[in-house]
Amino acid sequence: MAYQDLREFIARLEAEGELVRVRAQVDPELEITEITDRVSKGPAERNKALLFEHVRGSDMPVLINAFGSRRRMALALDVDDLDELGRRLAALLDLSLPQNWGEKFGKLGQLLDVARIGPRTVRNGPCQEVVETQNPSLAGLPILKCWPLDAGRYITLPSVISRDPRSRRRNVGMYRLQVFDERTLGMHWQLHKGGAEHERVAHDIGAERIPVAVALGGDPAVIWSGSAPLPPDMDEFLLAGWLRGKPVELVACVSQPLEVPANAEIVIEGYVDPNERRSEGPFGDHTGYYSLAEPYPVLHITAITRRKDPIYPTTIVGRPPMEDYWMGKATERLFLPLIKLFLPEVVDINMPAEGVFHNLVIVSIKKRYPGQARKVMYGLWGLGLLMLAKAIVVVDADVDVHNLSEVAWRVTNNIDAARDCVIVEGPVDALDHAAPRPNYGAKMGIDATRKGPLDGFQRTWPPDIIMSAEIKALVDQRWSEYGIG
Numbered sequence: 001m002a003y004q005d006l007r008e009f010i011a012r013l014e015a016e017g018e019l020v021r022v023r024a025q026v027d028p029e030l031e032i033t034e035i036t037d038r039v040s041k042g043p044a045e046r047n048k049a050l051l052f053e054h055v056r057g058s059d060m061p062v063l064i065n066a067f068g069s070r071r072r073m074a075l076a077l078d079v080d081d082l083d084e085l086g087r088r089l090a091a092l093l094d095l096s097l098p099q100n101w102g103e104k105f106g107k108l109g110q111l112l113d114v115a116r117i118g119p120r121t122v123r124n125g126p127c128q129e130v131v132e133t134q135n136p137s138l139a140g141l142p143i144l145k146c147w148p149l150d151a152g153r154y155i156t157l158p159s160v161i162s163r164d165p166r167s168r169r170r171n172v173g174m175y176r177l178q179v180f181d182e183r184t185l186g187m188h189w190q191l192h193k194g195g196a197e198h199e200r201v202a203h204d205i206g207a208e209r210i211p212v213a214v215a216l217g218g219d220p221a222v223i224w225s226g227s228a229p230l231p232p233d234m235d236e237f238l239l240a241g242w243l244r245g246k247p248v249e250l251v252a253c254v255s256q257p258l259e260v261p262a263n264a265e266i267v268i269e270g271y272v273d274p275n276e277r278r279s280e281g282p283f284g285d286h287t288g289y290y291s292l293a294e295p296y297p298v299l300h301i302t303a304i305t306r307r308k309d310p311i312y313p314t315t316i317v318g319r320p321p322m323e324d325y326w327m328g329k330a331t332e333r334l335f336l337p338l339i340k341l342f343l344p345e346v347v348d349i350n351m352p353a354e355g356v357f358h359n360l361v362i363v364s365i366k367k368r369y370p371g372q373a374r375k376v377m378y379g380l381w382g383l384g385l386l387m388l389a390k391a392i393v394v395v396d397a398d399v400d401v402h403n404l405s406e407v408a409w410r411v412t413n414n415i416d417a418a419r420d421c422v423i424v425e426g427p428v429d430a431l432d433h434a435a436p437r438p439n440y441g442a443k444m445g446i447d448a449t450r451k452g453p454l455d456g457f458q459r460t461w462p463p464d465i466i467m468s469a470e471i472k473a474l475v476d477q478r479w480s481e482y483g484i485g
């Protein structure tokens with residue numbers, strides 16, 4: 001059952017024992033970060049969503065860490081486990097011809113489902129219960145200052161909505177926004193992202209402004225979909241609708257030619273001038289380091305609309321693991337079948353928390369021909385935002401990519417550094433502080449698969465050490481006799 005809005009999700013989290021209401025007054029400057037950081041990194045039973053009911057300087061409650069565990073991320077997308085996402089997408093992508101009438105109707109039903117869940121425009125919505133166009137101000141929002149060296153306060157969990165000025169196609173991205181003053185925000189859409197591309201098109205056609213809306217809240221699938229690296233021109237609200245099994249309802253903005261989720265909590269409307277840049281940052285980023293000040297566009301606010309009693313959703317990023325790791329894990333699980341469509345030898349993939357998404361991708365493959373591990377590396381580097389993967393480690397199909405101990409053991413045993421490491425140059429993440437110049441640098445592929453004649457390997461590859469099933473059964477049976485406990 002799809003959530004209507006953030007409130008229904010909060011109610012579900014509370015019913016599942018996944019939310020703690022904090023009644024003590026807290027400061028949005030640093031204090032909420034320290035509390036949330038302890039909760040996200042502490043023991044699993046303490047890792048809960050937090051609803052701060054009394055935040056200094058604002059009468060709005062603050063919700064944080066709502067996606068911050070595998071369980072809560074699954075609850076957000078209304079699945080039993082994140083792996084179910086991949087299974088659902090795999091069923092949709094199954095292009096094999098239906099064999100009988102039953103299968104034909106099944107396939108037709110799936111495709112009709114997709115047609116039914118596109119976003120729908122409605123006349124009005126709770127996100128416009130209060131409309132401020134004369135003097136819109138960010139002053140009343142409980143926007144966090146996350147880390148001590150941050151340049152200021154940042155909106156961190158937004159759905160940033162823009163349209164390609166030429167094709168009119170929509171993009172929704174989760175890009176942080178720095179508060180410059182009550183009516184202007186820094187727009188941190190990085191070079192490789194959809195919003196930045198819209199801005200580039202606006203610049204090319206000589207448009208003076210590009211309309212932008214920033215929605216805060218809405219149902220959790222809508223919030224999360226902004227972080228999903230969809231191919232350009234694919235509408236994130238369609239993905240959210242497919243995940244919810246119900247269309248996302250949109251209302252027209254009051255001051256810009258855009259639509260926003262009707263059930264959002266707060267909406268900030270405005271425009272970006274493609275010729276304007278201002279210093280944004282530093283900001284304590286999801287790499288665990290501060291991203292330093294860089295020139296970024298500016299969002300000029302033309303209206304703020306909201307519910308009468310809005311809840312302000314936010315997150316903090318920093319040294320992993322944190323809430324964003326789980327948002328990325330949902331992406332990894334959902335997109336695995338899509339990766340397999342292009343690279344069918346891929347069995348599984350893991351982007352561990354320590355690799356902060358783009359630094360480390362571990363992939364297992366079924367190897368059949370010479371150079372296949374390299375083909376997978378190059379294939380991944382050519383797939384959307386995986387172009388930014390700094391290290392790709394390829395292991396055999398029988399290796400559990402989610403078991404980092406096994407991966408480290410296999411990799412270090414199996415590689416000959418001269419033969420198995422590939423270094424290429426190309427685009428790197430905008431947050432990569434080690435690259436010699438911004439956005440461009442070297443990436444590494446490691447082929448840690450076992451080698452044999454098909455790799456031109458002349459020696460004998462040793463077998464894994466595994467006890468015989470017979471002896472295992474014997475020891476199982478006799479275990480109590482040994483008196484070991």
Ligand SMILES: Cc1cc2nc3c(=O)[nH]c(=O)nc-3n(C[C@H](O)[C@H](O)[C@H](O)COP(=O)(O)O)c2cc1C
Nearest residue numbers: 173174175176188189190193194195227228229324
């Ligand atoms: C909590 C969080 C914060 C993020 N902040 C930014 C950001 O400030 N700038 C950015 O370019 N990407 C940021 N991202 C990553 C983008 O949301 C992600 O790359 C997404 O695919 C972008 O959408 P797009 O492909 O439509 O541009 C963030 C992701 C998360 C989960």
